[in-house]
Ligand code: SF4
């Protein structure tokens with residue numbers, strides 16, 4: 473057993489030492505609630521990380537299973553009175569686990585191929601993702617998807633992915649030129665259109681742009697932008713996440729945008745991490761700090777810049793499902809509710825546990841479908857109890873997961889992004 477050089481550092485030790493083992497985070501942890509064991513909660517996982525950092529346990533085997541069960545939702549960070557930065561601990565640990573698997577040749581050729589294909593050849597390339605979405609749209613439209621489901625033709629991981637596909641609409645917005653402000657021009661902002669969001673839920677970006685235009689903003693789409701890096705970061709591919717971060721810093725340059733906006737909680741949390749990710753980079757470290765200073769989630773930005781409040785009533789009973797990476801990762805919980813209350817006709821009904829994860833968590837619902845389904849079942853029961861007509865979300869992964877959950881449970885409710893509801897109130 474070799475001690476990981478990533479974990480055996482003063483910085484990692486410092487992060488571990490912030491935990492005082494009080495256990496106040498346990499009830500906030502979705503996996504602790506499912507498994508009811510110490511090692512499936514934040515405190516136990518931190519103890520395991522400490523043991524690995526001290527070389528007392530290896531970073532794979534049973535250790536890896538407990539870490540892999542973690543959703544990375546960061547609800548434990550919000551609950552922790554001691555300021556433990558669990559997200560950073562988890563990212564570093566997952567990178568150490570991947571190093572170890574490479575060193576002991578446990579990453580099989582097929583897995584290496586899937587990682588290379590999805591993370592390097594697909595996600596960073598908008599046009600390739602759009603082409604894939606067009607093919608899948610055809611697959612849905614011809615009824616092949618129904619047949620594949622009935623006959624269970626796909627292998628389990630692909631079945632999980634296929635089940636999560638939203639109804640596709642590849643009528644993509646035009647990003648080749650800026651979208652002009654409508655009415656008085658109040659500023660210029662840039663939008664990160666995302667990778668999966670752009671290809672698979674394009675109506676969200678279209679609504680985002682229209683709402684910003686209505687509020688007097690000219691919206692720019694820097695053409696060289698790419699995936700934020702969340703997907704590789706969450707599965708330990710830190711070198712690729714750094715590379716994507718640098719590409720985005722080049723793409724957004726040092727233009728004088730009032731804000732760099734995103735509309736997906738997971739992407740926003742990663743963009744805000746760029747300063748930390750590139751802290752030791754002599755060329756990009758300072759630029760990353762300036763960039764992070766301008767990153768805003770769309771809810772956060774609009775809550776402060778709703779110059780033209782919506783006037784068209786949307787008569788609906790609405791519930792809001794917090795994105796973990798927006799609420800726990802970025803501390804944005806008040807603003808989405810403020811925007812919903814600004815829409816005439818909306819009755820906002822809160823969930824009993826709005827801060828609990830839905831089980832999406834990046835690729836967790838594909839890698840760990842059984843646990844993800846248990847977490848989702850609890851979320852859908854909470855949603856159903858609100859008797860809402862509309863379920864509002866603010867993150868791509870949650871959006872797909874809730875669409876899937878609503879379909880599974882036969883819930884008669886629409887699942888949409890908050891800006892889509894806001895957009896309706898402008899029509
Ligand atoms: S990130 Fe979420 S699932 Fe993981 S330990 Fe923290 S609360 Fe539990």
Ligand code: SF4
Nearest residue numbers: 491492494495497552
């Ligand atoms: S992570 Fe925070 S809340 Fe949880 S046991 Fe450690 S100090 Fe307590």
